[in-house]
Amino acid sequence: GAGVSQSPSNKVTEKGKDVELRCDPISGHTALYWYRQSLGQGLEFLIYFQGNSAPDKSGLPSDRFSAERTGGSVSTLTIQRTQQEDSAVYLCASSLGRVDNSPLHFGNGTRLTVT
């Protein structure tokens, strides 16, 4: 079946512009996660959704970052007034959520480059 889909796969933007990153999770997965991965580094947790609710937004690096999820499906991560330090790969994952051992299924990410 279809996996987690992220778009765009690559995004180059100028400093100060806003960007929107999209994630289509696996159908039926109630939990959705956003991570950020800088070059050669591990994954940094950003935000988690259970359904359309984000119980914890503390992983978002600044108030320029926001995310929403609608219909328990598609999620959008928005970065306003982008800065060069925002350059990274943004990864989305989904899982069955409430099953204790439900593994994460990742998309291939959006590579964001801020010039």
Place this chain on the structure above:
Amino acid sequence: LAKTTQPISMDSYEGQEVNITCSHNNIATNDYITWYQQFPSQGPRFIIQGYKTKVTNEVASLFIPADRKSSTLSLPRVSLSDTAVYYCLVGTSNDYKLSFGAGTTVTVRA
């Protein structure tokens, strides 16, 4: 969340068995042990998960001792395509701030 410790890197040759040990001394009763594999320019991919004893699938085996304070991922007869970063995670689905540390970079040489 249970903190994990794994080697930064390991080198191997084609056809050898690679064993990566992850330490998780403060694992909780409900925690599962899950391993992911990440290739360049891709998201991590689930490869195996266990709670106790031994789990085997078509890709790897996972050995978990009785005290569950560590686990070992075993990759049999590796090939060049097994060159990747391997992450060990410990927790449950309620641990949404899952910590993917630096992982273990496995390099397989011909």
